[in-house]
Amino acid sequence: MKRTLLTLAIVIVAFLLNQETASAQVTVAQKPTPPEYKLSIAEKPGTDYQQIPGHWIWHRPSKMYVWVGPRWVEKKENKKWRPGHWQKQSKGWKWNPGKWEKIKKKRYFFK
Structure with missing residues (x-):
């Protein structure tokens, strides 16, 4: 029964993710x-990958936030x-979505 519910949940999330999504700033x-x-999360595909944690996206057709599970993405140069x-x-x-930000280099000033 649990396996059937888990499979059903995965199918529903996959369906919702294939629909039109937007990162609207909606207040709930x-x-x-x-x-x-x-x-279970897949193994890291390579050293140039970083895991992005699970997060919310706004699903415009259903007018609700949808949970997206964690995934591996390629690292971006000089960004975190x-x-x-x-x-x-x-x-x-x-919801303020996650994003890639430039890595600020530390500057040291000496007198």
Whole structure:
């Protein structure tokens, strides 16, 4: 039974991800919590890959946030991944998606 439910959940998420998605800044009354089930994550494909943690995306057709599980992506040169986070707003919560940011080099100034 658990295996059937897990398979069904994976199929639904795959279907939703193949639909049109957008990173709209939509405010929700209550921030959602990630799903409780654990999926096995594929092995790291190579040394030039980094794991992006699970995160939320706005699914425009269903008008709801959808959870996307963790995945491996190629590292970007001179950049690091900053994970997304929920931010409290006056009328609820807004999801700020993760993004690649330039690595700031430390500069040392001597007198």
